[in-house]
Amino acid sequence: MAALHCCCPPVSGHLRSLPPSSSNRFVPLPPLSSNLLHHHHHHISLAPNPRCVPSAPCAALSSNAIEHLDDAALDSLVGNLNPKEQTLLLKRQRDWRRLLRLFRRMKAQTHYLPNPIHYNVVLRTLGRGRRWDELRLCWIEMAKDGILPTNNSYATLIDVYGKAGLVKEALLWLRHMKSRGVSPDEVTMNTVLRILKDSGQFDKGERFFKGWCDGRVELDFLELDNSELDVVNPEHFLLSELFKSGVRAPISRIASGTEESPRKPRLAATYNTLIDMYGKAGRLKDASDAFATMLRSGVAPDTITFNTMINICRSHGHLSEAEKLLHKMEERRVLPDTKTFNILMSMYASLGDIEAVCKYYKRTREAGLRPDIVSHRIMLHLLCERKMVQELQDTIEEMMKLGASVDEQSVPVVMKMYIDLGLLDEATIFFEKHCSGGGISSKNYAAIIDAFAEKGLWELAEDVFRGEREIGHKKDIVEYNVMIKAYGRAKQYDKAFSLFETMRRCGVWPDDCTYNSLIQMLSVGDSPERAREYIKRMKDAGFKPRCETFSAVIASYSRKHLVSEALDIYNEMKASGVQPNEVVYGLLVDMFAEGGMVEEALHYYRLMEESGLAPNQIVLTSLIKAYSKVSCWQEAQDLYSKMKNMGDGPDIVASNCMINLYANLGMVSEAKLIFDDMRKNMQVDGVSYATMMYLYKSMGMLDEATDVAQEFQKSGLLIDCASYNNVLASYAVSGKLRDSAELLQQMIACEILPDASTFKTIFTILKKGGIPFEAILQLESSYNEGRPYARQTILTSLFSMVEMHDFALECCNSFLAAGFALDSVAYNVAIHAYGASGEINKALNLFMRMQDEGLDPDLVTYIYLVGCYGKAGMIEGLRRIYGLLKYEEIEPNESLYKALVDAYRFAGKHDLAELVDQEMKFSFRTTKYVESEAEDD
Known part of the structure; x- marks a missing residue:
């Protein structure tokens, strides 16, 4: 792929003479499938002759106006149109009912001659509307009129079934084609290739493509079998009925149409699909080779081709190759469209390069193009991520002048930025301007509510939740769940339960997430008795509480030292068929150890072993932590000694727990002994260093703390902001200001951004300096x-x-x-x-x-x-x-x-x-x- 740019030969003379396409500049390209059909229509001469000007009634009549014409007026209209004008009028109809009425009036004309072009238009519109029964009747009527299905007919049927998600049914039309003696042309082949690509069947797509190029169409590997259709399914039943009807080709045509000579694709759309398929399959080299073959074959790449190649480069991180492809577009005078610049903007946005994103956003307008919803979304999300408030507001103002609006997905992102920065007035103004009347989905309302809830602004979250909505817009369960969580975070428990009780009256039924939120809320709020009641209500509603739900209630009882009640929940949990995990056993161990009941703690440790759970870091760490809470360092040390004889010995977490225990007790030599053992066994991690630095600093041993900090810095374990902050804080306490600054410069060079804790330490350093x-x-x-x-x-x-x-x-x-x-x-x-x-x-x-x-x-x-x-x-x-x-x-x-x-x-x-x-x-x-x-x- 590194040599991708080399596959584009110099611009030949005949390519230089091609005029640039104005459609590439001012109008977004159509979807690939419609583009293919467009090519095919020209192939079968569906489009009218440019010298044939439609009649005045046809040109002036809107598709909606047909509804208001009676049959006589409609007969008069269609009776004065030639076949090409009739085709144009049929294609303009988007409503399948109007289309069928118009088609019937055309057929009622005495001079009307049935033709496949009109039937293909009707089949396409009915398929897009998923009117399978009407499509079946049209197919039968087509057979009665003696019209043989053409390649365009089959491409249309394959396309509409594929877009409806009926991939197997779409591919079965290939078998029907073969049985009727119709060999797929390039457009039909491309339609099949696109469906296989979109459904992730990349290997089958490649095999079908190569078989077509070799002059043969193999179907066995596609596993197409009419007998597998489910007759109970309406779409499958109608499809089986379709296969029973339709005019058959003459036997001579069927016999001669099975094999053809090798051929090469001649349409850019075919190569576009092939390149995109290889890109989605992660086969970058094959995509590049297909692009090179396209150029060698004399097929001029279009905007879609370059967009696809640039997007493949973007998805694989090849920035320079994407830029070179853009230059190749300019050399070949293939004008980029809005999607081209969107791909490049997305590529640089993923890297946080806002200057490059702004450059391509500006180039979009300089090229005479209008930024679309994707362009604006990329800009808004990146500006919000960078907290660039003024630039964001300028961009939104510019969008509004262009007649664009903030898209639904960007609304909660902008709101969250304002809320996080404390700009609540701006957030309110933005919300009223862009969400007034409830023109966004429940999912995005929930995101806005959650953004307020994270900052404890439950009143503002409540205003959003209870605000007016558009007629017919109903709050989804996700909004109720998020609002309940918001009340829980703010400890507004009464409001949370009041909302829960009113849900049913609003036609929204609680789900397992609703119950889990309430139970977690009550558990955190030290109301385990009420939490227990809601466990019962949850089970009565047909939901099975998760292990985490039970453990939250056990933890709540444990904090209140209600041992028997915690054991009741544990027993209820087992009776419900939910097996305790290491967390539950760890909670019980902690609870008994804090009460000084070490034997009971060990009892549940043994129960864990008997249940088939192997001793692991969770329970062992819980037991050591439990001992530390009651200052039983000797018992913890004995347990740690036993762990040394188990398998590979203590893991890093257990060792760190012991160091932490000794650090809290000021036992420097004991902590240092374990720390040295971890060094020897190459087990030291960031927590180990941080704990030892804390121990030395708390004991006033600043030189030792600095030595550990320097060792930490050289260890290669400084991989995140938290680890840098630990060393930085140690240097700051020791007064090593220059070392602090050098460490910070190293942190920035590693592209690790300082956080709030970092800047808090920097302010301390500045005061000392x-x-x-x-x-x-x-x-x-x-x-x-x-x-x-x-x-x-x-x-x-x-x-x-x-x-x-x-x-x-x-x-x-x-x-x-x-x-x-x-x-x-x-x-x-x-x-x-x-x-x-x-x-x-x-x-x-x-x-x-x-x-x-x-x-x-x-x-x-x-x-x-x-x-x-x-x-x-x-x-x-x-x-x-x-x-x-x-x-x-x-x-x-x-x-x-x-x-x-x-x-x-x-x-x-x-x-x-x-x-x-x-x-x-x-x-x-x-x-x-x-x-x-x-x-x-």
Whole structure:
């Protein structure tokens, strides 16, 4: 596949002379099946001669207007049409009833001559409408008129049956063709190939295709047998009746039509289907070879061909090949359509490359195309994922101007973004604008309700649930279940049960998910007695509670130390035929161990073994944890020693439990012994390192904690954000600020995004590194508000603080060049980053740019400007800011005073530094005195 681009030869002269198709530019291409039929219609001369202009009545009459014509008027109309115009009028009918009425009036004309083209149109419309009985009658009528079924007839029947999901029945028409002596032409073959592809029968599709190319049509491998049709099934019965009727071809035709000479496909649609089939089968090389064969055969690829190839490359991660194919389209003057750009947008969206997605979204419009629902969905989902609120709102506004709307699948995604960011007013406005009247499905309503519920906003979730809906739109069970869960999360138990009781009156019956939610809710809410009642109601309703449902109630009783009641549920569980699993046994072990009843805990451990469940980490870990809760470390240690003699010995989880037990008791040497054994056996994981770091830090052994952290970093086990956070926190506590920043840079290089815990640790590091308190407050506020550039500004500040200037400026440039509307926080960070790296002119230019955008300098701005002036020796700038501070045009601030002192010293003005230092001490000593006097008064 790496050489895919090599299979496209240079553009030949005759291809260069082909004019570009306007349909590719302005109108989306039709589906593959309709495109095939379109080709076939031309093959049998179904389309009217371009020189034959339809009569005025035919051109002006709409399909709906036929309903209002009486038979006489309709006879007059069709009597004045030639056969081609009659065909056009028939094809315009989308309603099968109007079509049959029109067809009957045509046949009633004395001069009408039955023809296969008209029958094919009728068969197609009836098949699309799944009017199988009417289709059977039409087939019989066709036989009575002596009309032989053509390739187009069979292609039509195969197509409509296949699209109705009746794959076997569709393929049985091949046997019917063979029995009638009709050999499938390329369009019919392609229709069969598409059905086999869509049903996942790739090997059969390839075999059928190759057999057709060799001049033979084998059917045995398709396992087609009329006798397997289910006569009880209406569609199968009607199909068997169809096979009994129909005009047979002459015997000479049947005998001569069984074998043909080898042939090659000549239609681009055939190669499109073949390439798509290989792509869906994961046979990338075969798809590429089919594409190359198409070009060698002189069959010009169309937009669908390139779209299919680009999509195959996208699905297999071959980005460069997809781009090269787009260039080949341009070379061959095959104009891309909206789907082409959608495929490329989807490819880059999966990688999170928003710039590339926006580029192709823009190219769609530059090409004279209109972005469709898929284009908008890709953009909206990616912008929501990145929390780019303003860009999202601009995109939606642009969509509305184009007459598009937010599609149903995107509505809950946008709502969730607003809700997660706390932009509840925006969420409400969006919901009222795009969901007013309930124009979305219950599934998506449930997703919106769940988004509110996750944030504890049960009132807003309730507003969505109880909002007005379109007439005929009924709430599905999924909405009730999600709303019940929302009440449960918010501990609004009365509302949850009230909703449960009203479900039946609304015509919605609870399912097993409803009961499980209520039981889990009551169990978590420490209401095991009521949970037990609902287990009974669940069983009375015909549902069988799962093991997890029983275990939740057992856990609830266990937390309340109601041992006998927990055992009653355990016995009821077994009586219901639900076998306890390791979790249930672990709960019982924990319950008895916490009550000091170790023998009973061991009893249930033995019951687990007797039930055929092999001793495993779940129960053993539960037993060790249970011992740890009652500080029975000796018993836990004995059990751990026994585990060493079992099979391969203790697993990682059991060992980590023991380390954790020792860590909680401050038993350093015992924990270290197990940790060393795990090292020796190559069993150490991230939990082991994290627990040992916690133990050393809790005992004040910071050097040892740092050593473990460094070993953790070198172990290759830093594979997720949580593991990085553990090491980062250890470095932060030990004051290793540079190591912290280097670790964070490594984390970003591994494409692991920092999370909230990471940034919490970074703020601690910034405080320890001497960043002004006011600057840290600004960064925290920007982060909590979810500003799109907040993370980059925090990272820039950290890297600047530890003098990792290259990385600091890289982060800084990422938000300066992103096109966001920046605030003073972002400008402050950028000024500091350039000033700290020695690029004073750039820092001052940013200060001027900040003022040009109407942003006034704040306290942090002055602090960072002072640093720039000091490094550049700009004494006048320092005096000006000092004057503003001295005459209280800037509120006195200790951080700014210290920044001035440091700046004067850096500039070699030690006398002025001493003067400012004395002024600072006097100012804050006076302030404290005044405050003390006020307190005395």
